[in-house]
Amino acid sequence: MRYTRVSVDGRPVWGRVGEEDISLLSGSPLEGEPDVIGTVSRATAVWLPPVVPPVFYAVGFNYPRHIEHAGVPTPDRPEVGYRANNALTGHGSPIVKPDEVEGRFEAEPELVAVIGRTVRRATHEEARGSVFGWTIGNDVSARSWQHQDRTFWRSKNSDTFKPMGPWIETDVEALAQTTTLSVNGEVRAAFPTGDMVFDPFDYIVEITRHITLHPGDVLWMGAESTCRIEPGDTVDVEISGIGVLSNPVHPEGNHV
Amino acid sequence: MRYTRVSVDGRPVWGRVGEEDISLLSGSPLEGEPDVIGTVSRATAVWLPPVVPPVFYAVGFNYPRHIEHAGVPTPDRPEVGYRANNALTGHGSPIVKPDEVEGRFEAEPELVAVIGRTVRRATHEEARGSVFGWTIGNDVSARSWQHQDRTFWRSKNSDTFKPMGPWIETDVEALAQTTTLSVNGEVRAAFPTGDMVFDPFDYIVEITRHITLHPGDVLWMGAESTCRIEPGDTVDVEISGIGVLSNPVHPEGNHV
Numbered sequence: 371m372r373y374t375r376v377s378v379d380g381r382p383v384w385g386r387v388g389e390e391d392i393s394l395l396s397g398s399p400l401e402g403e404p405d406v407i408g409t410v411s412r413a414t415a416v417w418l419p420p421v422v423p424p425v426f427y428a429v430g431f432n433y434p435r436h437i438e439h440a441g442v443p444t445p446d447r448p449e450v451g452y453r454a455n456n457a458l459t460g461h462g463s464p465i466v467k468p469d470e471v472e473g474r475f476e477a478e479p480e481l482v483a484v485i486g487r488t489v490r491r492a493t494h495e496e497a498r499g500s501v502f503g504w505t506i507g508n509d510v511s512a513r514s515w516q517h518q519d520r521t522f523w524r525s526k527n528s529d530t531f532k533p534m535g536p537w538i539e540t541d542v543e544a545l546a547q548t549t550t551l552s553v554n555g556e557v558r559a560a561f562p563t564g565d566m567v568f569d570p571f572d573y574i575v576e577i578t579r580h581i582t583l584h585p586g587d588v589l590w591m592g593a594e595s596t597c598r599i600e601p602g603d604t605v606d607v608e609i610s611g612i613g614v615l616s617n618p619v620h621p622e623g624n625h626v
Numbered sequence: 627m628r629y630t631r632v633s634v635d636g637r638p639v640w641g642r643v644g645e646e647d648i649s650l651l652s653g654s655p656l657e658g659e660p661d662v663i664g665t666v667s668r669a670t671a672v673w674l675p676p677v678v679p680p681v682f683y684a685v686g687f688n689y690p691r692h693i694e695h696a697g698v699p700t701p702d703r704p705e706v707g708y709r710a711n712n713a714l715t716g717h718g719s720p721i722v723k724p725d726e727v728e729g730r731f732e733a734e735p736e737l738v739a740v741i742g743r744t745v746r747r748a749t750h751e752e753a754r755g756s757v758f759g760w761t762i763g764n765d766v767s768a769r770s771w772q773h774q775d776r777t778f779w780r781s782k783n784s785d786t787f788k789p790m791g792p793w794i795e796t797d798v799e800a801l802a803q804t805t806t807l808s809v810n811g812e813v814r815a816a817f818p819t820g821d822m823v824f825d826p827f828d829y830i831v832e833i834t835r836h837i838t839l840h841p842g843d844v845l846w847m848g849a850e851s852t853c854r855i856e857p858g859d860t861v862d863v864e865i866s867g868i869g870v871l872s873n874p875v876h877p878e879g880n881h882v
Binding site for chain 1: 678680681686701705706707708710711712713724746775776777779780783784785833835836837838839840
């Protein structure tokens, strides 16, 4: 099943995604079995981030080739960081590059686990059972800010820097897929989605030793490769078996 | 006015706090003017964190004496970090010290600004107008984890490490107050709340250059002094003109 949220008359509504249409739902599939209350066409839908997480977890260095390329030590345990909800934007919405950003402005294609139940002190098996489904994230990053600043506050969390979607796929072997990053239709990077140092379940086991995960929490799993993007580009992140998250890149001037 | 949230039959309900009683409200005062729908006694109320923020911002080194003591450079611009909602707990609820924590386990008494409107590219005056009210936070920290880990994920964000409350005070000159940290009734630290390198409005101006703040977002403002706490202690953070946030410290064993 594929679930997302769309904007209907300016309000967020959950939907179940079909081939042509999206069935609008009376509530969140994370909280029960909602009824169908309407339909919109996929062609005209305004896609929202499929979920707004209570906590937004993100993994840094987690792919061996990324770690080798960066020249950093391989993590010896799964340690997680955070991103911020203001930065979320949906499939089809623009990534806005701030005028002040200089140097490398990059896309990072990531698998995202969406938590489906309250979980603490999970076993590996409970960790598997705690994932409701999988979506796609683009961890857009302004490298000069990332290097200048003490935290990732603006380098990774400026408005529109975290496209997520287009939907949550509940029926996929997410770690057996391929992640592909394309700009204007040209493939810039492709890698096995599951070629991770620690997989999502390792992270869930480690996190929940000290932290309760809740329905709707998301865990972004890092990227093997990145590429530069610029205003005028359209950037697509595809994970086979899940879908394609596509966003145009706009200059800031359009939005002031 | 003082607003908070309390647990009523296991559900969170907004309330307006009076001398003896809490008037239960039909909705959030951040979203309009809710009606009074009931009353509970303050003496028996189960206090919740007064708000669950869309984004939980936190300031690090922000008091000159803290910076001097730590031997770090004074920040030359207001840079913000993040904490996580799972760690929030209400006035009166226990701070649980994990069995694995060794070394210094500390309380950090902080002023918290609660944002009341959607704001982007704020002037200093708009920043002042964007604050709905003020509450109190205790940024509980496990120092050994803080030094061992790449991020603050468990050192500052383990469950119960972020007491916040008891309420949001809307009518106070927050920066003209005194912050006092006490353990078992003994004062361990006291400092002028407003003796900051950058004040909350400086932060709001800087954050909103790149980021939209939303109603309910919170900004924890850092601490001048900290002190050790241990299971069996009761830790009180008082900010004059706002109130007292009091929490007992429990060992983990009580909660497994």
